[in-house]
Amino acid sequence: MLKDANILVIDDEAVIRDGCSRILTKEGCRVKGVENGEAGLDLITNKGESFDILLLDLMMPGISGMEVLDALYSIDQTLIVIVITGYATVESAVEAMKKGAYDFIAKPFTPDQLRIVVRRGVEKRVLQREAENLRKEREKSLKDIAYEKSRISTIINCMVDGVLVTDRDSQIVLHNPAATRLLEIENLPIINKSLCQCVKNEYLVKAVATTLSTERSKYLEISQEITPCEGSARVFLRADTAPVLNEDGEIMGSVTVLHDITQEKELNQMKSDFLTMVSHELRAPISAIQQQLSVIEGGMAGLITEKQGKMLIRAKERTKGLLDLINDLLNVSSIDSGIVVQHKESIVLKEIVERAYQLMEPEAEVRGIKMRLETSGPLPPVNADRENMEEVFTNLISNAIKYNVEGGGVVITLRSEGEFVRTDVTDTGIGIPEKDLPRIFDRFYRVKDSQTRTVIGTGLGLSIAKGIVEAHHGTINIKSEEGKGTTVTVLLPKASE
Amino acid sequence: MGKMPKILVVDDDPDLVESVKMMLENKNYEVITAYDGIEGLQKTKEESPDLIILDVMMPNKDGYSVCAELKADPNYNNIPIILLTAVVSHIPTTTYTQRMGMEIEADDYIDKPVEPSELVKRVDVLLRKE
Numbered sequence: 001m002l003k004d005a006n007i008l009v010i011d012d013e014a015v016i017r018d019g020c021s022r023i024l025t026k027e028g029c030r031v032k033g034v035e036n037g038e039a040g041l042d043l044i045t046n047k048g049e050s051f052d053i054l055l056l057d058l059m060m061p062g063i064s065g066m067e068v069l070d071a072l073y074s075i076d077q078t079l080i081v082i083v084i085t086g087y088a089t090v091e092s093a094v095e096a097m098k099k100g101a102y103d104f105i106a107k108p109f110t111p112d113q114l115r116i117v118v119r120r121g122v123e124k125r126v127l128q129r130e131a132e133n134l135r136k137e138r139e140k141s142l143k144d145i146a147y148e149k150s151r152i153s154t155i156i157n158c159m160v161d162g163v164l165v166t167d168r169d170s171q172i173v174l175h176n177p178a179a180t181r182l183l184e185i186e187n188l189p190i191i192n193k194s195l196c197q198c199v200k201n202e203y204l205v206k207a208v209a210t211t212l213s214t215e216r217s218k219y220l221e222i223s224q225e226i227t228p229c230e231g232s233a234r235v236f237l238r239a240d241t242a243p244v245l246n247e248d249g250e251i252m253g254s255v256t257v258l259h260d261i262t263q264e265k266e267l268n269q270m271k272s273d274f275l276t277m278v279s280h281e282l283r284a285p286i287s288a289i290q291q292q293l294s295v296i297e298g299g300m301a302g303l304i305t306e307k308q309g310k311m312l313i314r315a316k317e318r319t320k321g322l323l324d325l326i327n328d329l330l331n332v333s334s335i336d337s338g339i340v341v342q343h344k345e346s347i348v349l350k351e352i353v354e355r356a357y358q359l360m361e362p363e364a365e366v367r368g369i370k371m372r373l374e375t376s377g378p379l380p381p382v383n384a385d386r387e388n389m390e391e392v393f394t395n396l397i398s399n400a401i402k403y404n405v406e407g408g409g410v411v412i413t414l415r416s417e418g419e420f421v422r423t424d425v426t427d428t429g430i431g432i433p434e435k436d437l438p439r440i441f442d443r444f445y446r447v448k449d450s451q452t453r454t455v456i457g458t459g460l461g462l463s464i465a466k467g468i469v470e471a472h473h474g475t476i477n478i479k480s481e482e483g484k485g486t487t488v489t490v491l492l493p494k495a496s497e
Numbered sequence: 498m499g500k501m502p503k504i505l506v507v508d509d510d511p512d513l514v515e516s517v518k519m520m521l522e523n524k525n526y527e528v529i530t531a532y533d534g535i536e537g538l539q540k541t542k543e544e545s546p547d548l549i550i551l552d553v554m555m556p557n558k559d560g561y562s563v564c565a566e567l568k569a570d571p572n573y574n575n576i577p578i579i580l581l582t583a584v585v586s587h588i589p590t591t592t593y594t595q596r597m598g599m600e601i602e603a604d605d606y607i608d609k610p611v612e613p614s615e616l617v618k619r620v621d622v623l624l625r626k627e
């Protein structure tokens with residue numbers, strides 16, 4: 001404890017100085033001695049030396065110990081001074097302690113007494129230092145927090161996207177200029193005002209309320225397209241609302257990020273107009289060709305040979321493939337441009353799957369494949385685009401039939417699983433070789449072997465399905481064993497109440 | 498044996514009209530043709546067909562309008578109408594008409610390209626209902 005303590009002894013008696021020095025040096029202290037107050041003050045004030053403990057004689061020629069005390073405390077209040085006094089002058093020791101001296105020791109003293117008194121002083125000094133460090137640290141972290149805060153608000157304020165944070169009661173607690181600009185809020189300030197007072201779009205207000213209201217929304221992010229105020233169609237925003245959680249996972253508030261998509265929408269519109277035009281231009285002649293081929297092949301334009309008939313059938317399959325490709329391309333580009341999930345609504349997935357099932361039933365029958373649809377337990381609705389979902393499940397069921405074997409089976413099951421509604425489409429078909437599985441969701445990827453060669457397809461179906469499911473914050477997975485069959489699993493998040 | 502039913506085929510694409518005509522004539526139906534909406538309405542009034550096959554996308558009045566007009570006219574609203582649609586195949590026609598913002602009262606829909614057997618089947622069903 002005493003090790004490395006810096007000690008200054010100010011005493012006119014050399015015996016005391018030497019004695020202190022000898023005793024304390026043995027304990028590992030560094031000890032300096034001076035014979036009067038002036039020399040002591042000189043060391044500290046002018047030479048800038050610092051000491052942990054000062055042993056100070058009160059009765060000295062020249063300036064008195066009391067004066068030294070006054071002078072020292074005016075510079076450094078934390079200095080620990082132990083006063084050395086004679087028996088007769090205990091009162092002055094008391095006075096010195098009133099001034100701030102830490103302790104006193106009476107002459108003559110034994111080495112043990114000195115050691116005890118100095119040790120106490122050093123302990124005090126250590127505590128003092130620790131307290132000082134703690135204080136400094138606190139100051140620093142307060143500064144850090146203030147800095148962090150200003151940094152975050154600088155970042156938020158510079159963002160082009162709007163940020164709007166509310167507390168649990170839908171009161172606005174934080175926002176940036178972009179948010180008020182995008183939402184066309186005029187009556188500033190809006191801090192501490194309730195959201196419905198400031199924001200004119202009721203869908204946004206509703207989304208925040210939903211986010212705050214249910215426990216389940218912890219996992220949900222609500223993404224929607226809105227206009228700043230209802231009816232205005234000049235500006236379009238994408239608003240993503242998510243809950244803000246504390247460490248215990250409780251909902252503390254909500255955060256909404258607003259992104260201006262006006263231009264994107266305009267471009268999308270142009271793109272989709274263009275695509276619609278091109279597709280019509282392509283579809284019309286191909287449809288005509290296909291129809292003409294049908295007429296010839298059907299013998300309605302005169303008799304044809306068996307050979308010609310076979311070729312015509314093949315030609316029809318090719319034109320059919322082209323038409324499917326055009327349809328799929330239209331779908332892919334609409335998914336790419338992100339215009340698909342506009343019509344999200346609460347839908348009952350079972351109805352969609354049933355429709356797709358009925359649509360594909362005749363085809364299964366033709367191929368002699370048994371289909372079954374099973375649901376277990378109650379199924380909450382999902383938040384999804386109806387057409388998209390029809391597209392996904394028609395494709396999955398169609399695949400399960402197309403890549404099946406004579407007399408094979410298809411089972412579709414629907415059930416609730418955690419936060420999701422789970423759909424499995426299982427077939428007992430040809431399966432997918434392991435080497436093809438990693439790329440099966442890639443665009444235009446098709447398994448190429450003797451069994452799939454005769455099946456017409458574009459290799460787009462699964463990539464479209466994946467795009468759609470993921471745009472709905474869901475997942476799609478495929479498990480397959482060659483020669484045994486395939487299961488495609490789709491998880492879609494349940495709609496929040 | 499009675500007279501074979503008369504069917505009006507309306508489409509702006511002559512090749513399509515021709516092939517549909519052959520499909521129907523092959524089944525001994527009498528087929529008359531028109532190449533746009535206005536001509537289609539005119540032929541309907543002149544010839545009183547027993548069934549009309551109407552393309553949706555046409556110049557001079559599209560198929561929807563022709564259909565709506567005929568269905569609103571008590572003289573003609575009992576003639577069955579089949580609309581030829583060129584919609585992305587998987588998406589059901591209902592969503593298409595919903596998108597167009599109107600209720601279409603066609604008696605049936607067939608996606609283009611038309612399969613002969615499918616067309617004949619649907620035509621037979623509608624004419625038998627008479």
Ligand SMILES: Nc1ncnc2c1ncn2[C@@H]1O[C@H](COP(=O)(O)OP(=O)(O)OP(=O)(O)O)[C@@H](O)[C@H]1O
Nearest residue numbers: 399400403431446447457458459460461462463486
């Ligand atoms: N249930 C299944 N069983 C076996 N193979 C499958 C199954 N589903 C998909 N595949 C394989 O994955 C490939 C990609 O499927 P995808 O649905 O993307 O395209 P496609 O069926 O070729 O064409 P389309 O776009 O017309 O559906 C298929 O070519 C097929 O080889």
